[in-house]
Amino acid sequence: MKLLKTQRDNEQDDVLETSMAMVASALSDPSRVSILCALMDGRAWTATELSVVAGIAASTTSGHLNRLLSNGLVICLTQGRHRYYSLAGHHIAELLENLMGVSMHPSKTHTSSTPVNLRYARTCYDHLAGELAVNIYEFMLREKWLAADGSELTLVGKMHFERMGILLDSHTRRKPCCPCLDWSERRFHLGGNAGSALFTFFLQKEWVTRTPGYREVNLTDSGKVAMYRLFELKIT
Known part of the structure; x- marks a missing residue:
């Protein structure tokens, strides 16, 4: 037909x-x-x-x-x-992040040319990106905080967010959460409403600080302690 x-x-x-x-x-x-x-x-x-x-x-x-x-x-x-x-909007940021990943020349052994400070932690519009964000995302998957496809927080994930005091916007039209491909790590970090809320929480707790005028994000000493306590990330 x-x-x-x-x-x-x-x-x-x-x-x-x-x-x-x-x-x-x-x-x-x-x-x-x-x-x-x-x-x-x-x-x-x-x-x-x-x-x-x-x-x-x-x-x-x-x-x-x-x-x-x-x-x-x-x-x-x-x-x-x-x-x-x-x-x-965040949809444009996601488009650019994906375009960055596509634009990097693939090789058999990938060596990122991204500056070390940006590769470890940076902003992806209103959420966290880089190695730190990828490791947090993988912890959430492993501990069943996220659905297998990363499309939503599980009941366990919502419980942990509530215990931490992270406020989620229930009235937004934005996706509750989503996997966002990290262009320097070639793995996913947490995007969507949950990713934005998590990054805002980190800033409020002063676990991370932003470098004015740049995408670079710095992890504070108290942030290193929190990352280990919450996500089992040992950061020297």
Whole structure:
């Protein structure tokens, strides 16, 4: 049996394909990619700050930001006389993280070129990424805190989150939790609502600190103790 597409189906396909091509084109410029990578720290930046990161003139940055805005990759918030730019949402961060993984050249023996400080712990928009995050995720799987496919917290996982005092947003449309492929480790870390809540909790407890203007995350001495107590991670 052969399925025939209607004219409307073809029109919808054309619109989707055109939209995908426009997003891909917006991602094709190295300067725009540098801007998006800077915004992966989950915070809002001014155009001037982004021009410094991308190493381009402010006037050029404005054009790049307009291109990213028109394709729904970033959003702009005006506060007083200042305009701040951030990623359009966690879904864009996940797209970029996956693209980073795809873009790294595979080899028989993979050796990451990611700087050591970023490889160990960094932000992936609003949740934790890097070796530390991957190890926490694997502990959660092993101890049955997560469903086998990482799509949700189990009753055991929810119980542990509640005991720690981690608040989950029950009203969000976001996925409760999901495996997010870590581009430097090539394994999964915890994303979704649970990943965001866990990272927020770490920050509130001052177990981790953020480096202003960078994606780098630092583990404090009290954080090292907590990682061992909660996730059996021995960190020297």
